[in-house]
Amino acid sequence: MASSHGGLVVSRYALYAVLLFLALLFLMPIYVMVANSFKPLDEIRSGNLMSLPLVWTAEPWFEAWSTAQIGVQPTGLRPYFLNSFLLVVPAVAISTMIGALNGYILTQFRFRGANLLFAAMLFSVFIPFQIVLIPMAKTLGILGLAGTVKGLVFVNVVYGIGFTTLFFRNYYAAFPHELIRSARMDGADFFGVLVRILLPSSGPIIVVTVIWQFTNIWNEFLFGASFSDYSSFPITVALNNLVNSSTGVKEYNVHFAGAFIAAIPTLVVYLVSGKYFVRGLMAGSVKG
Amino acid sequence: MATLDLINVQKSFGPTKILHDISISLADGEFLVLVGPSGCGKSTLMNIIAGLEEPSAGQLRLDGRDITPLPPADRNISMVFQSYALYPNMTVAKNIEFPLAMRKVEKSKRAERVSSVAKLLQIEHLLERKPRQLSGGQRQRVAIGRALAREPRLYLFDEPLSNLDAQLRLDMRTEIKKLHQRLGATIVYVTHDQIEAMTLATRIAVMKGGVLQQLGTPYEVYNRPANIFVAGFMGSPRMNLVNARLMQNSSGLALDIQTGERTPVRIDLPDMPSAMNAHIGTDVIAGIRAEAVNLARAGMVAGPTERVFDARVEVIEPTGADTLVVLDLGGNEFTVRLEPDVSLKPGQDARFFVDLAKLVCFDAKTERLIA
Numbered sequence: 310m311a312s313s314h315g316g317l318v319v320s321r322y323a324l325y326a327v328l329l330f331l332a333l334l335f336l337m338p339i340y341v342m343v344a345n346s347f348k349p350l351d352e353i354r355s356g357n358l359m360s361l362p363l364v365w366t367a368e369p370w371f372e373a374w375s376t377a378q379i380g381v382q383p384t385g386l387r388p389y390f391l392n393s394f395l396l397v398v399p400a401v402a403i404s405t406m407i408g409a410l411n412g413y414i415l416t417q418f419r420f421r422g423a424n425l426l427f428a429a430m431l432f433s434v435f436i437p438f439q440i441v442l443i444p445m446a447k448t449l450g451i452l453g454l455a456g457t458v459k460g461l462v463f464v465n466v467v468y469g470i471g472f473t474t475l476f477f478r479n480y481y482a483a484f485p486h487e488l489i490r491s492a493r494m495d496g497a498d499f500f501g502v503l504v505r506i507l508l509p510s511s512g513p514i515i516v517v518t519v520i521w522q523f524t525n526i527w528n529e530f531l532f533g534a535s536f537s538d539y540s541s542f543p544i545t546v547a548l549n550n551l552v553n554s555s556t557g558v559k560e561y562n563v564h565f566a567g568a569f570i571a572a573i574p575t576l577v578v579y580l581v582s583g584k585y586f587v588r589g590l591m592a593g594s595v596k597g
Numbered sequence: 598m599a600t601l602d603l604i605n606v607q608k609s610f611g612p613t614k615i616l617h618d619i620s621i622s623l624a625d626g627e628f629l630v631l632v633g634p635s636g637c638g639k640s641t642l643m644n645i646i647a648g649l650e651e652p653s654a655g656q657l658r659l660d661g662r663d664i665t666p667l668p669p670a671d672r673n674i675s676m677v678f679q680s681y682a683l684y685p686n687m688t689v690a691k692n693i694e695f696p697l698a699m700r701k702v703e704k705s706k707r708a709e710r711v712s713s714v715a716k717l718l719q720i721e722h723l724l725e726r727k728p729r730q731l732s733g734g735q736r737q738r739v740a741i742g743r744a745l746a747r748e749p750r751l752y753l754f755d756e757p758l759s760n761l762d763a764q765l766r767l768d769m770r771t772e773i774k775k776l777h778q779r780l781g782a783t784i785v786y787v788t789h790d791q792i793e794a795m796t797l798a799t800r801i802a803v804m805k806g807g808v809l810q811q812l813g814t815p816y817e818v819y820n821r822p823a824n825i826f827v828a829g830f831m832g833s834p835r836m837n838l839v840n841a842r843l844m845q846n847s848s849g850l851a852l853d854i855q856t857g858e859r860t861p862v863r864i865d866l867p868d869m870p871s872a873m874n875a876h877i878g879t880d881v882i883a884g885i886r887a888e889a890v891n892l893a894r895a896g897m898v899a900g901p902t903e904r905v906f907d908a909r910v911e912v913i914e915p916t917g918a919d920t921l922v923v924l925d926l927g928g929n930e931f932t933v934r935l936e937p938d939v940s941l942k943p944g945q946d947a948r949f950f951v952d953l954a955k956l957v958c959f960d961a962k963t964e965r966l967i968a
Contacts, residue, residue: 485680485682487679487680488684488685490647490649490669490676490682491678491682492684492695493649493668493669493670494647494649494669494670494674494675494676495670495695495696495699495743495747496670496696496699496700497670497695497699498670501699505684505695506684506686509686509687510685510686
């Protein structure tokens with residue numbers, strides 16, 4: 310007994326050691342980014358990428374934010390950061406609402422072909438972005454939305470509906486049926502049931518959907534690069550342009566700071582609601 | 598309140614028939630209990646009345662008005678669900694108010710209704726709580742309160758007591774009966790519990806396999822069950838069923854009961870319905886309730902409808918209020934209900950009186966009551 314107990318303790322320490330090592334490994338790039346974003350450029354070129362700054366400076370952060378040359382004007386990332394917000398907020402809101410509506414209809418109205426329709430929507434989740442580029446460019450042209458933030462909102466909403474429908478459909482499939490029946494008998498109409506009964510009980514799945522959509526659309530690059538112009542670039546495209554500019558000196562400290570700025574919103578979203586994310590995913594997946 | 602007529606209601610899913618041609622008429626203020634084993638179609642029938650499912654054929658009339666095509670919200674019918682179906686995001690007060698708010702009743706009138714319903718059900722102190730903060734019995738009251746709030750023409754109860762523990766179930770049963778007496782409401786109530794059906798109903802509809810087996814008062818269903826299924830389903834312990842042959846005697850009708858080894862035991866019958874005469878010489882099933890039997894004591898004389906028989910005691914089950922004794926009657930089990938302090942022992946032979954006044958006979962082939 311005693312020896313097997315001792316064995317357990319040893320293997321537990323070994324486990325922690327492996328986990329600690331992996332955690333450090335994954336944190337390494339973030340450390341490099343942050344450490345070097347606070348160094349003057351000379352120190353990066355002459356010194357070690359792994360060392361802490363000898364002279365601390367916040368200058369690269371200010372430069373990345375407001376003065377770096379990205380487009381024609383030296384505007385920094387600021388206007389593109391704003392573009393991304395103008396894109397992400399409506400795109401997340403609209404795709405989440407449509408997902409809730411679809412989930413409600415697919416689970417509460419067992420119409421003919423409901424499962425087939427759901428399967429088709431699920432299939433859209435697996436379509437690679439590249440395939441839809443040309444048809445989408447045509448569509449945006451016809452709609453007169455090419456090269457605008459509105460156009461990007463449209464693209465991301467269309468692409469997100471498959472995911473949001475999947476989330477809400479699975480969540481509502483486990484929702485007590487009698488509540489819906491009761492609300493119908495009490496006189497609630499189609500939208501009354503959704504707004505007064507289903508949505509107020511949908512907290513966890515709304516959090517999951519919002520995080521998922523926010524992260525995906527914020528980090529999305531291909532659509533942004535394909536369907537926007539200088540005035541409507543999202544942050545990902547702007548960051549790429551900042552880092553890949555071929556003229557002048559490579560300002561690594563500014564690039565590191567810019568990359569970190571671009572990642573801040575998604576980091577905040579995860580830190581604030583990561584707990585709900587896992588909980589909501591579990592809640593939706595128990596019954597489906 | 599209201600009258601309800603179900604006229605030739607049928608329901609089928611593809612080739613499967615869930616309900617076969619059900620016709621029931623309810624008078625104003627009746628308490629109808631739909632009872633039967635699970636899968637008998639009673640819940641489907643209730644959902645059809647509620648408007649949550651459509652009948653495949655037939656018509657529903659509430660107060661003489663055809664409501665078959667109406668959606669549930671327009672039928673003016675309230676329902677209490679098995680799971681109570683309280684809206685988890687709303688307080689008790691909001692739950693009770695919900696059907697009124699959906700009907701755009703004025704705010705002041707709503708508040709008035711909520712407080713009068715809360716007073717009636719003694720849940721005034723719970724009004725600001727959320728459903729998850731309530732016990733099972735309290736949830737039950739709130740669910741009933743929500744049904745009462747909008748003063749519907751008809752109430753539906755779908756197994757409302759089956760999620761409660763035994764003691765609470767008895768209390769709530771009494772309260773529902775009180776409520777019915779007080780409101781004079783027309784109620785349709787679904788349960789699989791035959792004791793609930795007996796205690797609550799003004800009329801019982803016994804169902805099995807989508808077919809209405811019998812529609813009658815609790816007295817009729819208990820004492821004159823329409824067939825073998827109803828005889829076995831209603832009442833606890835179930836009715837004793839004995840295979841016999843109906844014979845003509847010099848004094849009237851008699852039953853020959855096969856006891857296995859010896860010649861049949863012959864029992865003379867008291868006056869029976871004239872329909873019995875057509876079955877002389879055929880096999881029948883005699884039904885006798887457990888309480889028709891008494892232990893014979895010295896000096897007792899059999900009454901005009903009583904007969905004497907001997908049997909061996911197999912099992913004794915005291916319930917407190919009375920004692921159930923299982924007898925061996927020619928190889929068949931026969932349960933009798935005796936006084937609580939009866940002094941019998943298993944294996945003992947004893948003599949019993951059986952009162953045949955309420956004896957019923959079923960055709961052995963069709964299993965229907967001969968009446």
